[in-house]
Amino acid sequence: MFYKVLDGVKVIEYGNLISAPFCAKILADMGAEVIKIEKPCCGDDTRRMEPFLNDIPGAERSGLFQYLNMNKLGITLNVENIKGKKIFSELLKNADVFIENNPPRRMKEVGLSYKFIKQINPRIVMTSITAFGQTGPYKDYKGCELINAHMGGVGYDSVREADISQEPIKAPAHLFTFQAGLSAAVATIGAVFHQSITDEGLQLDVSEQESVIQNMHSLFRYYYDKQIVSRTDVLDRAPAHILPCKDGYIHHANMEESEWWRFVELMGNPEWAKNDLFKDYTTRSEYWDALKPLILDWTKDHTIDEIYRGAQERGSAIGAVYTAKEMLKDRQMAARGFFVEVEHPELGKLTYPGVPYRFSDIPQEIPAAAPRLGQHNEEIYCKRMDYTKQDMIKFYETGVI
């Protein structure tokens, strides 16, 4: 389900890959009208990123592209071409928001910096998302998920009890880039609220590296107590680990002593649990090497569902470590209708993650599939602007669209 919270807000998206498209998706999912500008002929690079439906690659078959760009109108336009830039300026005049993630130097070179954009439309909110921001010594440096994760301080010690002969690793997939797009969307909507009252625009300079920093909770203890958690430090409480079970993994995340004892009850109150070595979190951590195999001896015979639900029903904070297979069957996510079905002419009906929020009093709408490349060219150029079909042919032939 999607909610028409931002009905009436008009957005132009001119970017590539993940951060700007996800920022724009968040607004599109909330009912804003988003026009996504793609480069002619090949479009957004996520069209070339797996997974592809049934492992058959194609510009309309990427799961990542489909997720990122549902609920948007799609046009092709070469914004750097003289004619293209003129058309782009016309589009901007009627927009409330402009979201982009191009290198600052490039935007300046082609005359699309905020200074220029502001002249076309002084009340526009321009959201610029880059790896390192619009200012600072690294502003022209290249970033990406891997680089940003590690330069944002959340790669180096991301693994507890690490083996330091192994390199530090980043979080999965494009988690941080998506988070940067989310952060940009928050600032954008705040600015739209401001704009709706004052009619004032501004530029939002969003940095993906800084967005990673917002996860760096280790800063607080470091600053206070100069407490540096070394990559190899043993957890000072146990268990607090992800542990294998019969059909997958569970995360033993208990904080209070009482929660451990409820878990012991779930395991059938084994004799070994009474041992002095395991009497509280501190001793259990000290003797974790002895404790771990005892727990695993029990978990190996029980499923994620049995352990997760059995523990939770007793008030013990064990978490299920779900793969997609279990997530799609999880009764909580199903009850809340988190996953949505979207129909696409080539791909048919597929399941996607939806939105994590529910509004109590806003009309909902059915999601629309991501646009095919140039799908809305006629709608935008001929129906909303004054170009004819003949114009469109010439634009196509001259690489404008």
Place this chain on the structure above:
Amino acid sequence: MGGVLADMGAEVIKIESNKKIDILRRVKETNGDVNRGPNFNGYNRGVKSCTLNLKTPEGKEIFKKLLNISDVVIENFSPRGMPGFGLDYTVLKAMKQDIIMVSVPGLGSTGPDKNYVSYAATVQGIGGFGASFGYPGGEPATPSIFMADPVGGMYGALAVCSALYYHHKTGKGQHVDLAQSEAITSLLPEVVMEYVMTGRIRPRMGNRDEIMAPHGVYPCKGDDKWVAIAVAKDEEWKALCCVMGNPAWSVDEKFSDQFKRWQNQDELNKLIGDWTKDFTPYEVMHKLQKAGIAAGPSLSTKEAFQDPHLNQRGTFLEKKHPVVGKTATWRSPWKAALTATNPGSPCLGEHNNYVFQTLLGMSDSEMTKLIQEQVIF
């Protein structure tokens, strides 16, 4: 959520109580002083604190007065929390018809598992982070990354801003209910779509990419120092070879095109590591970035805090604090002409006079009485 909204210029009043003090004010690092909580002071930047005992009828009356001069109520209790105070959305709406309420519990305010015990770790596991984090071919790694809090807070701020916009257009209030677990999943669509589109479970990949190579983290000069390098195209590969002095191995057939480099990435990574090990991470970064290649150090907390670029951009905020001297935190990841100045985090009840007297017009004697009766408590 409060910190992000304060960054945007909202006035955020945190209602606390000595009856049940925020757990982040009670961690062992505080040595019993409720104003020494490092994480509390980090997250609650720019927020005002008042103490109010919502379990008393007078406390609830004062809350109602506060509600009537406010636009939004934000909370992240378990779904039993607000109803436990007799302050669920139905009650709040009866007090102020157009109030906006945003709730950010672990698994959502509805559904069969809504009352499950939720911590960042459990929520992340349910959201799909846990199973996909780890070394290639390895088991899920126990993480020190806890994203549920910043992600939940950011989505909460999203809900507040969009509900405010909707209210401005229509005059209507809302209850927004946000599940932290779903929030995590929404940032990991590849995990879901791989299974939906191919039936496969996305494997744990460490620093690897689906097609980029070299794409990894390499050992550097110094003790446990590393640099991240990501090569996306053939031109960048050529530039990298040039920077490395065109070693003989770089022209091997095995590395002659992007697909081959990806197929032979294990061997490629070892060879690159043999080169990087003679330089510091920052040296590698500058050399490679100058040649148009994405590279950067794997920064520890201390190094990130000292990074010259972040410092120039004013990412980190150091604020004077009456009890601990100075606190450090970060601002939200954007800069704009209208960014609010941030006064730092509050002591417990620091703004009682401001909230109860300046905002609500209470007299000195009224306040003294309420303090004695442990209503302002």
